[in-house]
Amino acid sequence: MDKALELENLSKTYKIGFRKARRRAVADVSLSLPAGKVFGLLGPNGAGKTTTIKIALGFLKPDSGQVKIFGEPNSPKARVHVGFLPEQPYFYPHLNAEAALDFYGKLFGIKRAERAKRAKLLLETVGLSDAVKLPLGRFSKGMLQRFGVAQALVNNPDLLIVDEPASGLDPIGQVEMRRLLTALNAEGKSILLSSHYLLEVENFCHEVAIMNKGTVIARGKISKLLDAGDTYSVKVKSLPKTWRPVKSVIKKGHINGTTNLIVGGEELDGLVDSIRSSGGHIEDVRKITKTLEELFVELVGASANGGALGAG
Amino acid sequence: MNLLAQVPMEVLWVRARAIAVNVIKEAIRQKIIYITVLFTFLLFAIEPMIPSFKVGLRVQLFGDIALGVAYLAIAVIAVAISVNQVPKEIEQRTIYNILSKPVRRADFLIGKYLGILVVLGACGVLMGLAIFGFIYAYFEKVAYGIFQGIAMMFLEAALISAFAILVSTLASPTVNVFACILFYFVGHVKGGTLKYILPSLENFNVNEIVARGIVLKANFVLESLLYALAYIAVFLMIASFSLARKEL
Numbered sequence: 001m002d003k004a005l006e007l008e009n010l011s012k013t014y015k016i017g018f019r020k021a022r023r024r025a026v027a028d029v030s031l032s033l034p035a036g037k038v039f040g041l042l043g044p045n046g047a048g049k050t051t052t053i054k055i056a057l058g059f060l061k062p063d064s065g066q067v068k069i070f071g072e073p074n075s076p077k078a079r080v081h082v083g084f085l086p087e088q089p090y091f092y093p094h095l096n097a098e099a100a101l102d103f104y105g106k107l108f109g110i111k112r113a114e115r116a117k118r119a120k121l122l123l124e125t126v127g128l129s130d131a132v133k134l135p136l137g138r139f140s141k142g143m144l145q146r147f148g149v150a151q152a153l154v155n156n157p158d159l160l161i162v163d164e165p166a167s168g169l170d171p172i173g174q175v176e177m178r179r180l181l182t183a184l185n186a187e188g189k190s191i192l193l194s195s196h197y198l199l200e201v202e203n204f205c206h207e208v209a210i211m212n213k214g215t216v217i218a219r220g221k222i223s224k225l226l227d228a229g230d231t232y233s234v235k236v237k238s239l240p241k242t243w244r245p246v247k248s249v250i251k252k253g254h255i256n257g258t259t260n261l262i263v264g265g266e267e268l269d270g271l272v273d274s275i276r277s278s279g280g281h282i283e284d285v286r287k288i289t290k291t292l293e294e295l296f297v298e299l300v301g302a303s304a305n306g307g308a309l310g311a312g
Numbered sequence: 313m314n315l316l317a318q319v320p321m322e323v324l325w326v327r328a329r330a331i332a333v334n335v336i337k338e339a340i341r342q343k344i345i346y347i348t349v350l351f352t353f354l355l356f357a358i359e360p361m362i363p364s365f366k367v368g369l370r371v372q373l374f375g376d377i378a379l380g381v382a383y384l385a386i387a388v389i390a391v392a393i394s395v396n397q398v399p400k401e402i403e404q405r406t407i408y409n410i411l412s413k414p415v416r417r418a419d420f421l422i423g424k425y426l427g428i429l430v431v432l433g434a435c436g437v438l439m440g441l442a443i444f445g446f447i448y449a450y451f452e453k454v455a456y457g458i459f460q461g462i463a464m465m466f467l468e469a470a471l472i473s474a475f476a477i478l479v480s481t482l483a484s485p486t487v488n489v490f491a492c493i494l495f496y497f498v499g500h501v502k503g504g505t506l507k508y509i510l511p512s513l514e515n516f517n518v519n520e521i522v523a524r525g526i527v528l529k530a531n532f533v534l535e536s537l538l539y540a541l542a543y544i545a546v547f548l549m550i551a552s553f554s555l556a557r558k559e560l
């Protein structure tokens with residue numbers, strides 16, 4: 001399958017000031033985004049997500065490693081197919097939304113009539129139709145974020161790179177953003193997204209890499225990462241007192257007349273049979289997965305002191 | 313070259329022009345330009361009140377002094393609008409929205425510079441018209457020669473601006489202003505070692521000559537133009553190189 005973006009063994013150490021104090025931000029990060037997929041870059045503050053993205057777009061030169069956009073090194077030509085929403089985006093305050101989109105359209109060499117058409121459509125798409133003539137300097141944080149997405153889509157990119165798209169958005173805005181990104185992906189756009197809002201990626205990314213302190217500490221399909229092993233939770237209403245717990249039941253909680261039993265997969269059938277024969281009413285059986293939060297805390301905690309996490 | 317084959321020249325021009333137009337739009341909102349221009353007009357207006365104006369020499373003296381004032385004013389404007397173009401884009405992070413698109417860092421600088429040139433040109437024309445108008449009003453003389461002086465000071469301002477753009481890729485706007493002042497003074501003072509590296513700006517000072525109504529020789533104008541262009545090209549090339557290496 002074609003790759004929309006490939007990052008190979010990227011490393012970056014910032015050198016600060018005249019003394020060239022060094023600060024390692026990214027160490028040997030590789031990731032590959034198949035065309036048409038959504039890749040989530042997760043990690044706590046300072047993990048190196050933004051640095052990785054900046055290297056991918058050529059704002060920073062990596063100390064080592066390489067970047068390929070649709071199989072080519074970064075160049076103006078490669079960037080024709082890329083859309084980028086920076087972290088905390090900011091735009092020329094004196095331009096209104098429409099004029100600014102027109103400006104960004106010009107940078108792609110898009111013709112005037114087409115620019116006008118896209119500006120209107122995009123501002124509608126991101127929910128800014130009522131702010132078309134408002135100078136960007138008067139935009140709220142969330143509005144800037146929305147405009148940032150419109151701006152990133154002005155060239156109808158095949159690869160969309162978004163750095164914390166949900167930050168600054170209210171809960172409804174976050175849901176809308178997720179819906180928009182899902183729709184864009186459904187159109188066939190490949191998306192690289194960074195986030196520490198776990199909810200943002202949980203049901204959405206095909207694959208994630210979890211970063212901490214500049215390195216990728218876990219990667220893969222979310223369902224795999226969240227798999228807690230072959231364990232099931234069984235909720236039972238009005239479990240008779242006469243029922244005796246089978247050996248394999250791991251845990252038992254009791255809330256409002258509902259008993260929660262946890263059992264290994266090989267014992268599940270036996271447990272269900274025994275509950276039913278004793279007259280209990282099974283409400284719910286589900287495979288236990290970790291939440292992304294739990295995984296995060298587990299992984300980041302294991303690689304020591306990850307800092308505060310936004311839990312979405 | 314391969315690169316140009318990939319991105320047609322005309323598209324590069326469209327990009328540079330878009331960036332230039334934005335520089336102009338932004339400049340229109342900058343008070344310092346209006347203040348400087350108005351201040352020069354005010355000086356033109358009160359100039360004839362200087363008592364030492366000798367009869368007969370008055371027109372020349374007026375033209376010379378007015379051009380001198382315009383000369384300084386346009387240099388001030390050149391510095392004021394050039395030092396912040398690049399640093400502001402970086403600081404406000406607006407540069408990310410430009411350089412993530414098919415715009416090379418050199419295109420970005422060229423666009424900025426072209427925009428600045430248009431603003432400087434407009435200021436020069438305004439000041440030229442003002443001086444021309446005052447001479448006509450006070451002395452009833454038609455002094456087209458003034459515009460030769462304006463053209464030469466435009467070249468100088470263009471040079472100063474290119475220098476400011478170059479320094480802006482390396483240093484803060486404050487440091488840049490001091491560098492520009494130094495550049496200006498070294499350029500106008502004869503002698504000194506720096507004189508052999510930095511351009512001699514005094515070459516562009518023809519105020520006294522044109523005020524006397526003398527027409528500049530075509531050779532001289534062409535030489536000055538090439539002299540300015542050569543320095544501008546070198547400054548912008550170093551600026552591009554410096555910006556290309558910059559971590560954003």
Ligand SMILES: Nc1ncnc2c1ncn2[C@@H]1O[C@H](COP(=O)(O)OP(=O)(O)OP(=O)(O)O)[C@@H](O)[C@H]1O
Pocket residue numbers: 014015016023024025043044045046047048049050051052087196
């Ligand atoms: N310009 C810079 N100079 C020096 N160090 C930097 C610079 N930018 C980032 N860093 C450092 O690099 C590390 C990674 O930062 P980065 O911005 O990539 O993190 P992030 O994962 O995007 O975090 P967040 O979730 O807060 O946006 C941090 O330790 C940070 O202090």
Ligand SMILES: [Mg+2]
Pocket residue numbers: 049050051087163
């Ligand atoms: Mg970040």
